[in-house]
Amino acid sequence: MQLTNRAQKVDSKPMNLKELAYLPAIVSGMATTFKHIFRRPATIRYPEVKREFSPVYRGVHLLKRDEQGRENCTACGLCALSCPAEAITMTAAERKPGEEHLYREEKYASVYEINMLRCIFCGLCEEACPKDAIYLSDSIAMSNYTRKDFIYGKDRLVEPFPRPDKHINKFEEDRRLNWLDGRPR
Numbered sequence: 001m002q003l004t005n006r007a008q009k010v011d012s013k014p015m016n017l018k019e020l021a022y023l024p025a026i027v028s029g030m031a032t033t034f035k036h037i038f039r040r041p042a043t044i045r046y047p048e049v050k051r052e053f054s055p056v057y058r059g060v061h062l063l064k065r066d067e068q069g070r071e072n073c074t075a076c077g078l079c080a081l082s083c084p085a086e087a088i089t090m091t092a093a094e095r096k097p098g099e100e101h102l103y104r105e106e107k108y109a110s111v112y113e114i115n116m117l118r119c120i121f122c123g124l125c126e127e128a129c130p131k132d133a134i135y136l137s138d139s140i141a142m143s144n145y146t147r148k149d150f151i152y153g154k155d156r157l158v159e160p161f162p163r164p165d166k167h168i169n170k171f172e173e174d175r176r177l178n179w180l181d182g183r184p185r
C-alpha cells in the first residue's frame with residue numbers, strides 16, 4: 001500500500017565501469033573544493049575575530065549604575081513581571097544608613113538573577129524598567145558546562161564601577177569596553 005503520493009521510483013540499474021571507478025564523483029567533488037578556495041570564507045575565527053553586530057542587537061543584560069556608581073535598580077519587579085520567559089528573579093532589601101553611596105533608591109535588589117537559558121532576549125525587561133536600570137548589551141552569553149552557570153547573578157550583571165584596572169575575565173573586559181564606548185544602548 002502506498003502511504004504518500006510523493007513516492008519516487010528508484011533507479012536501480014547496475015553501475016557502469018565509469019561509475020564504479022567513482023571518478024566523475026571525485027572530480028566533481030574536487031572541483032567544488034577548489035571553487036571555494038578562492039572565495040571569501042563564510043566563517044570567522046571566533047573568539048579571536050568577532051562579527052559586527054547589528055546596532056539593534058540584544059545581548060546579555062547589564063544592571064546600570066548612576067554617574068556616582070550607585071545601583072539604579074530599586075527592585076520594583078516590573079522587569080520580572082514583564083518577562084514572558086519568567087527568567088528574572090530578585091530579592092528586595094531596604095537600604096541601610098551609610099549605604100547611600102551603593103544604592104540610589106531606598107530599596108534595592110540584594111539578589112538579582114537572570115536565567116540565560118530561559119531568556120529569549122526580547123528586551124521587554126529593558127522597556128518595562130522605570131529606573132533606567134536594566135539594559136541589553138551587545139555581549140553574547142558565554143558558553144558553559146553546567147546549567148547553573150547560565151544563571152547570571154549581580155556579580156555578572158551589575159555594571160563595573162569604578163573603572164577596574166585589570167580583568168581576569170575576557171567577558172568582563174568586553175562588558176567594560178562596551179560600556180566605556182557609550183554602549184550598551
Ligand code: SF4
Nearest residue numbers: 083119120122123125
Ligand atoms: S530579554 Fe525578555 S526574556 Fe530575557 S529577561 Fe528580559 S524580558 Fe525576559
Ligand code: SF4
Nearest residue numbers: 073074076077079129
Ligand atoms: S531592573 Fe528596573 S524594572 Fe527591574 S526591578 Fe530593577 S528597577 Fe525595577
